[in-house]
Amino acid sequence: xxxxxxxxxxxxxxxxxxxxxxxxxxxxxxxxxxxxxxxxxxxxxxxxxxxxxxxxxxxxxxxxxxxxxxxxxxxxxxxxxxxxxxxxxxxxxxxxxxxxxxxxxxxxxxxxxxxxxxxxxxxxxxxxxxxxxxxxxxxxxxxxxxxxxxxxxxxxxxxxxxxxxxxxxxxxxxxxxxxxxxxxxxxxxxxxxxxxxxxxxxxxxxxxxxxxxxxxxxxxxxxxxxxxxxxxxxxxxxxxxxxxxxxxxxxxxxxxxxxxxxxxxxxxxxxxxxxxxxxxxxxxxxxxxxxxxxxxxxxxxxxxxxxxxxxxxxxxxxxxxxxxxxxxxxxxxxxxxxxxxxxxxxxxxxxxxxxx
Numbered sequence: 001x002x003x004x005x006x007x008x009x010x011x012x013x014x015x016x017x018x019x020x021x022x023x024x025x026x027x028x029x030x031x032x033x034x035x036x037x038x039x040x041x042x043x044x045x046x047x048x049x050x051x052x053x054x055x056x057x058x059x060x061x062x063x064x065x066x067x068x069x070x071x072x073x074x075x076x077x078x079x080x081x082x083x084x085x086x087x088x089x090x091x092x093x094x095x096x097x098x099x100x101x102x103x104x105x106x107x108x109x110x111x112x113x114x115x116x117x118x119x120x121x122x123x124x125x126x127x128x129x130x131x132x133x134x135x136x137x138x139x140x141x142x143x144x145x146x147x148x149x150x151x152x153x154x155x156x157x158x159x160x161x162x163x164x165x166x167x168x169x170x171x172x173x174x175x176x177x178x179x180x181x182x183x184x185x186x187x188x189x190x191x192x193x194x195x196x197x198x199x200x201x202x203x204x205x206x207x208x209x210x211x212x213x214x215x216x217x218x219x220x221x222x223x224x225x226x227x228x229x230x231x232x233x234x235x236x237x238x239x240x241x242x243x244x245x246x247x248x249x250x251x252x253x254x255x256x257x258x259x260x261x262x263x264x265x266x267x268x269x270x271x272x273x274x275x276x277x278x279x280x281x282x283x284x285x286x287x288x289x290x291x292x293x294x295x296x297x298x299x300x301x302x303x304x305x306x307x308x309x310x311x312x313x314x315x316x317x318x319x320x321x322x323x324x325x326x327x328x329x330x331x332x333x334x335x336x337x338x339x340x341x342x343x344x345x346x347x348x349x350x351x352x353x354x355x356x
Contacts, residue, residue: 006147006206007172007179013202014182017189019044022051027177029103029128030061036123037084037115044188050079061101064092069256073339080300080342082254087115105129126176134167135180136160139187144170145219146191149208153222227304233275234262234344236293236311236351242331245338246324253301258338260309260347261324271308282323288315294350298343307343 018024021044023035034054038047054075058064064072067089076085091113095101103124104110110121122133134140141154144163152159172179190197198210209215237244237260245258263278265271276287293309321327330338332355335348 002206003170006170006203007175009202009206010182010186011172011175011178014178014185018181018185019189022048022055024181027128029124031055032128033103033116033120033124034088036120037088038079040084040120041081042079047079050075061092061095064089065096070339073256074337077339077345078342082257084115090114091116103128105131107131107133123180126180128177130174130177132171132173132176134164134171134176135184136164136167137184137187139184139191140167140180142193142219143183143187143191146196146209146215147203147207149212149214149218151218151220154219155222225302227299227302229304229306231265231271231274231306231308232262233265233271233278233308233310234260234347235275235279235287235290236260236309236347237279237287238311238313239329242329243335244319244327244329245335246321246327249323249325254341256325256339258340259344261327265308272310275308275310275312280317282321283317283327284320284322285317286315287312289313294347296343296346298346300342305343307347309347 021035023031035047035051038050038054042050057071057075058067069086072085072089073082076082079085094113095103104113105125105128107121107125110116110124111118116124119135119137122135125131126133126135141160141163144150144166145154148166150159150163150166152162154160154163167183186201186203190201194216196215198204198207198215201207201210204210207215209218244261246261248254248257248259250256261279261282262275263282265274266277269277272290275290279285279287290310290312293311295309296307298305298307319327332352335352340348
């Protein structure tokens with residue numbers, strides 16, 4: 001009876017409170033897929049302008065498959081985890097070449113597509129094709145942990161499997177589309193990470209964590225992995241009114257993005273010394289007129305980076321690219337045409353404001 005009550009209350013709440021989101025207009029598989037990939041590491045309010053720009057530029061699978069990498073990366077700039085956008089294009093090409101541009105409706109077949117794991121496959125199968133698969137994202141984990149007072153560390157696979165089973169048992173067959181979205185929407189709007197809005201929760205009476213007043217302690221995420229602190233020196237090289245940028249290698253961290261040249265500081269090395277060494281090793285040049293420009297801290301994946309940025313000019317040597325795919329001298333205004341890592345993007349904003 002409790003399961004049925006939960007189902008009915010959540011479905012009713014979603015019907016009355018769901019947000020008006022573009023991918024909910026007709027549940028087109030292409031649009032739902034793109035939205036789910038964007039939302040993997042991003043909140044809805046942040047993803048919406050990206051989604052709108054993407055759909056204007058790439059309204060169909062065919063347009064994504066035919067796109068050049070620079071355009072794809074530039075549209076994705078700021079969302080991070082750039083392997084996702086490459087997998088989008090790989091999947092688009094695969095579906096066009098092998099499945100007449102149609103998405104498979106089967107969960108197992110969806111999981112075989114590049115970049116589509118169990119969560120995204122369940123989301124597409126249930127939300128688009130109304131198949132009975134329970135989704136499990138961070139919002140759903142939080143809702144279930146509080147609803148059932150589940151105290152296990154949700155970072156651990158064994159506990160994620162327990163929560164997945166809970167979600168499957170709670171799922172009302174035949175109503176997977178709305179129920180899965182209700183769970184995710186509840187986590188996003190009411191059962192939030194901090195200060196959950198329990199008085200306005202449709203299932204407050206059934207929530208064990210609320211009854212015990214422990215909702216602020218759940219879910220148990222365990223100790224966060226400590227980020228590795230590194231220091232990096234980079235150079236904004238000027239020559240004849242232009243700035244040098246280089247394209248990161250095709251493999252490794254943030255492949256294919258553009259950046260200012262530089263690298264990590266070695267032991268007992270000052271940022272300026274590191275910059276001179278790195279650019280001599282990577283570009284075969286010696287620098288002059290080195291001036292501090294800005295320092296910033298930026299966290300990504302498992303690193304906490306302190307970035308020391310300098311402006312400089314080439315004193316001697318013929319610029320020879322050794323570590324990057326390619327390099328270019330571009331005008332300040334042209335920087336906006338290239339996709340950069342987030343930290344480089346902050347430097348560019350500062351650069352533009354100072355030089356304009």
